[in-house]
Amino acid sequence: MQLTVWTYEGPPHMGAMRIAASMRDVHCVLHAPQGDTYADLLFTMIARNAKRPPVTYTSFQARDLGGDTAGLVQRTLRETVERFRPQALLVGEACTAELIQDQPGALAEGMDLGIPVVPLELPAYTRKENWGAAETFFSLVRALLRGRPLPERGQGAPKANLLGPTALGFRCRDDITEVTKLLGSLGIEVNVVAPAGASPADLLRLPEADFNVCLYPEIAHETCAWLERMFKQPWTRIVPIGVGATVDFLREAAALAGVDPAPALAAAQTRLPWYSRSVDSTYLTGKRVFIFGDATHAIAAARVATEELAFDVVGLGTYSREFTRELRAAAEQYGLEPLITDDYLEVEARVLELAPELVLGTQMERHIAKRAGIPCAVISAPVHVQDFPARYAPQMGFEGANVLFDTWVHPLMMGLEEHLITMFREDIEFHDEAAPSHLGPAATRGGAETRATAPADDAPADVSDEELIWDMDAERELRKIPFFVRGKARRNTERYARESGVATITIETLYDAKAHFGR
């Protein structure tokens, strides 16, 4: 058993639902107990879809368990196909159904339903949502395209498929628009976008493209690799989040399409570089940031944070175990110990230990940041309703970079306020416990104390910490250091004291440590 306060991903059948709900003319039948229909709400409420997800549940109850649950599955399958007349049927089971082993996929295959049936193996006790989505997408594409001949290519403009965007994916809707625009600037046409918006008939046209754009590797990596083997389609490895990555992506796509990227690069417009270079942003230099999310967004965010905003990345991690290698490589680049975990409590412990000035994470990191009193912005799923905005809000491409700048800088205290707080600590309105005033009257920095004192700095510390004593004056002096760097100052001072064999920390020790480590 794993104690889980928050989970980064849903169960794998949730991933299968995301594929079905992304597409047209595909239906999914899930063998699941009464109550598992809660998942519909994620589509109808969080993503605000106007249609029910194309998912039918068997909804078995305790009294059904004594009887013929397999018969229930067959009845549900027959009625679903008759009512919805899909072009293809996905059949899977939720975690409870996995325990009773009715084999709904095999049952469906034996029923002669007259359409392609894709049985799904979704091991609910070992795998999770993104794996389920990737597996479902791959199984569907393979079922439809296996044995198809290689089409003729090379006539007309170069064409690419956009693979990976799904329902409930973070900003997929606007990323599709932005990437389509990027490819358009190179003269590349989009052949099929899938799974978002595609029908099984559209999937049959996938091989007609010259190459694949793997927008979200968590969803599409496996499918891209298979299409390359079967249909000789190369695929992009760079995800265009951030200015640098977008430029690299344009070069990569141009090379795959055999076109010249120079005109597109020359015409590119983005405000992030100037905003970040303008003197108003100088105070952002070296802000200590902790990054966590799915591997794609976390790795991209780390590059933007260091190269484009001049932050210091002090922690980098992901819950996407399938992309451990990629994240390790990125972390190594910044000299960091990667955090690969799906355990919320472990992420929380790391954040409290590092005491960063900004957290870039998921909805779950917002809980952590609230507890620790640290500013936070969301960069990755899981997200809640406010991160499915009405306005155009891509993460990818040049407009995505503009969005990232605004979103990440917003939660930080603005420059003048930060200076004045540092100079004058006892103002009744602008003080240490108050949140940045541009966030309005409701915001408070309730957790700032937690971070500056226990358990933020005490909880994960070394055993030898118990031997260190802060004298009263030093403790008071520590409190004069602005809240956003106080946690780090405390840890550095204690580390310095341990390393130099000081048992009682005085004001002198505090300043010695400051001189030793710098800011």
Add this chain to the structure above:
Amino acid sequence: MPLLRERGQRQVFCGLAGIVWLHRKIQDAFFLVVGSRTCAHLLQSAAGVMIFAEPRFATAILQDRDLAGMADCNDELDRVVAELLARRPDIGTLFLVGSCPSEVIKLDLDTAAERLSRNQQGRVRILAYSGSGIETTFTQGEDTCLTALVREMPAADAPALLVVGTLPDIVEDQFCRLFDAIGIAPVHFLPPRRASELPPVGAGTRVLAAQPFVGDTVAALAERGATLIEAPYPFGVEGTRAWLGAAAAAFDIPDARVQDVCAAPMARAERGLARYREQLAGKRISFLPDSQLEIPLGRFLARECGMQLVEVAVPYLDRRMLGPELALLPAPERLSEGQDVEAQLDRLRADRPDLTVCGLGLANPLEAEGLTTKWSIELVFSPVHGFDQAPDLAELFARPLNRRARLAF
């Protein structure tokens, strides 16, 4: 009244959803679901839009190796509970909440709770109940939770009134004042605001249900000697008056006394209701099954707001708990129990009522089809009981109609 019984796909929550309001009502309790990632995902999808510094619920997610053997499972549970209690020493009462996976593998949480309680030597009370979808529907999760608390209630045979079912704090306080004025004392509430302050129960205890979904709790209280006061539920002026009247009668208090106490709040509620009656009268309403509140609310909307009932559907029909309500309910075109959601939606599209009460999985899709909806979960999350909330309750149903009329696009 003819009853349509249906089976098929059910678009309802499981009992785990009850944790979303119970963790707020019982402030010193923690809810640990023993289940799968699906259960954890349900809870955070329902409650995770709020940002928690210290959440009061969590899930012990079963792993592959837990499914291999039972003894191992109990050791694992002990480890997880120890980990949780170390992290949160402030927990006074811990609920182990059963789920579909834990029920199917027959993990005995009752025994586990007893064992863990013993190990804690009285520092933490540990109880178990089921919130699984295979056994419970939505608000039934509160019923099973309260049933687990009944065993822990201290015994006392002195006459007392026990009001059962979660009420918002403000409504609880209003009822306290009314009972006091009528002369009923002492009055206790289940669940209490703190699990450490459980009310007593015994032969003198008269139980008044504030919610129609607490049937098992009432049965458990009866086993401890308590008797149920049969009454309609305190929704609207009529329901609240009858509810208070039934309580007074059980304590041999003359009805004139109740009438004196209620006259002023009833008049006030009538004034407040008038505005919404204008908006609601003659409108046709259908309820999809959700919480068991459908029959009392249908009764209120039909009798006090002049609405016409098309289909009133309940997830299950507990005739003992709903007898007095059924006696008052103007016959709807259709009364149904259970659900086959596709067939029910076909009927709904044919009926095209002015307002449909349904869950959030269906609300937006039905709005997109041009049907006006009232999402039903809000009725469990809002102060809706009692005289002074009667206009608020009516407003909840008038609001979507009002909104549809106001929006230009």
